[in-house]
Amino acid sequence: MIYVENLRKEFKKTIKEPGLLGSFKSLFHPKSEKIVAVDDISFEVPEGEILGFIGPNGAGKSTVIKMLTGILTPTSGKCTINGKNPTVDRKSYVKEIGVVFGQRTQLWWDLPLRETYGVLKEIYEVPEDRYHKRMAFLNEVLDLESFITSPVRTLSLGQRMRADIAASLLHSPKVLFLDEPTIGLDVVVKDNIRNAIDYINKTEKTTVILTTHDLADIETLSKRIVMIDKGQNVFDGTISELKSKYGQIRELHFDTDTANVEQALAYAEHFGISDDVVTTETDGKSVKVRFNSSVVPVSDMLSYTLGKINVNDISVKDADIEEIIRRLYKQGVQDEEKA
Numbered sequence: 001m002i003y004v005e006n007l008r009k010e011f012k013k014t015i016k017e018p019g020l021l022g023s024f025k026s027l028f029h030p031k032s033e034k035i036v037a038v039d040d041i042s043f044e045v046p047e048g049e050i051l052g053f054i055g056p057n058g059a060g061k062s063t064v065i066k067m068l069t070g071i072l073t074p075t076s077g078k079c080t081i082n083g084k085n086p087t088v089d090r091k092s093y094v095k096e097i098g099v100v101f102g103q104r105t106q107l108w109w110d111l112p113l114r115e116t117y118g119v120l121k122e123i124y125e126v127p128e129d130r131y132h133k134r135m136a137f138l139n140e141v142l143d144l145e146s147f148i149t150s151p152v153r154t155l156s157l158g159q160r161m162r163a164d165i166a167a168s169l170l171h172s173p174k175v176l177f178l179d180e181p182t183i184g185l186d187v188v189v190k191d192n193i194r195n196a197i198d199y200i201n202k203t204e205k206t207t208v209i210l211t212t213h214d215l216a217d218i219e220t221l222s223k224r225i226v227m228i229d230k231g232q233n234v235f236d237g238t239i240s241e242l243k244s245k246y247g248q249i250r251e252l253h254f255d256t257d258t259a260n261v262e263q264a265l266a267y268a269e270h271f272g273i274s275d276d277v278v279t280t281e282t283d284g285k286s287v288k289v290r291f292n293s294s295v296v297p298v299s300d301m302l303s304y305t306l307g308k309i310n311v312n313d314i315s316v317k318d319a320d321i322e323e324i325i326r327r328l329y330k331q332g333v334q335d336e337e338k339a
C-alpha cells in the first residue's frame, strides 16, 4: 500500500563568505554545500497499519513525510501510495491523504474554526450531506464543540492540535500522516488524541504513519516501528522484536535489611565482568542492579542474589522500550550492533 524505496533527499545550502565582500562574491559566484537530509530510506506499510516512524532529532523523519505527501520532490528513489506518485499525481493524491505537522498549524490563523472547515470542504469537494455527517463524527471523536466558533489564533495548543487533526480527516482520507501530533500537549489531551487516532484507524481502516518523540504514543498505537538515523534505516520490526534484539538490559530490584553499598557492588566482582554488564545502585535499603541478560542470565542473577542475601522482596523488571530507545539514540544503532 505504501512503498518507499531508496528514498533520498539532498538540499543545497548556499555558503556566504564573511563580510561585505563575501556577500558581493556570493551574489555573483554562489558557492553551495550539499546537505543529505535523507540518505537511503526504504520501508513498506500495509493497508490499515499504524506505523511508528521514529528517530533522533535531525534523522530525516519530517523530510521523508514531506516527500511522501508531495511537498518535496525526492532527489532519487521512489515512493508510491495506493499506486500513486505524490509529486506526479499531486492533484488526485491530496484527496486521498491527510497530513498534520504538529509543529505548525495548517489552519487559517484568523478564520473561526467552523469557517476553516467550510473552506476545506470546498477544496476537497466534500458533498454537503457527507460534510455534515463528518463534522458531527469528528466533533464527537475530537470534542471540538466548545471552540468551533473561535478564531484559530485564540485556540490553546491542545485545541489547535485537535482542530488540525479534524481538518486532516475531513475528507475521509485513506492514509494519514502525523508528524508529532502530540508535541507539547498535556497527558489528558495526549490521551484524547491517541484514542482518536486509534478509533479512526479501527473504524475506517485508515493507514497511519506516525512520527513522535513520545514513545507512549508508539506503545499504545503501533505494533511496528521503523527507526531511522542520519537518513538511513536502522530498525524495522515489531516492538517485541526490538525488545528481544536490543532489550537484554534488565533490572533486578530487591529490598533487604542487611544490604549495603559493598554488598551491592559485589555483584560485578562475582561475575568478573565489566561495569557495562552489571551496574548497581543502592540507597542502603533497596538495591537496583542493571545487568545485561545476554551475558548474565536472569536465572543466575536470581539464584546468586537469593543464595547470598536475605531479601524481603525481589523483582526483575522487563526491558523497557523507553530505555532501549534512549540507549540506541545515544550510542547509534550501528555501534550497538558492533558491541
Ligand SMILES: Nc1ncnc2c1ncn2[C@@H]1O[C@H](COP(=O)(O)OP(=O)(O)OP(=O)(O)O)[C@@H](O)[C@H]1O
Binding pocket: 011, 012, 013, 035, 036, 037, 038, 055, 056, 057, 058, 059, 060, 061, 062, 063, 064
Ligand atoms: N529545507 C532544508 N534545507 C536544508 N536542510 C534541511 C532542510 N530541511 C531539513 N534539513 C536538514 O535535514 C536534516 C533532517 O531534518 P528533518 O527535519 O527531516 O529531521 P527530523 O527527523 O524530522 O528531526 P526532528 O525530530 O527534530 O523533527 C536536518 O539536518 C535538517 O537540518
Ligand SMILES: [Mg+2]
Binding pocket: 061, 062, 063, 179
Ligand atoms: Mg521533524
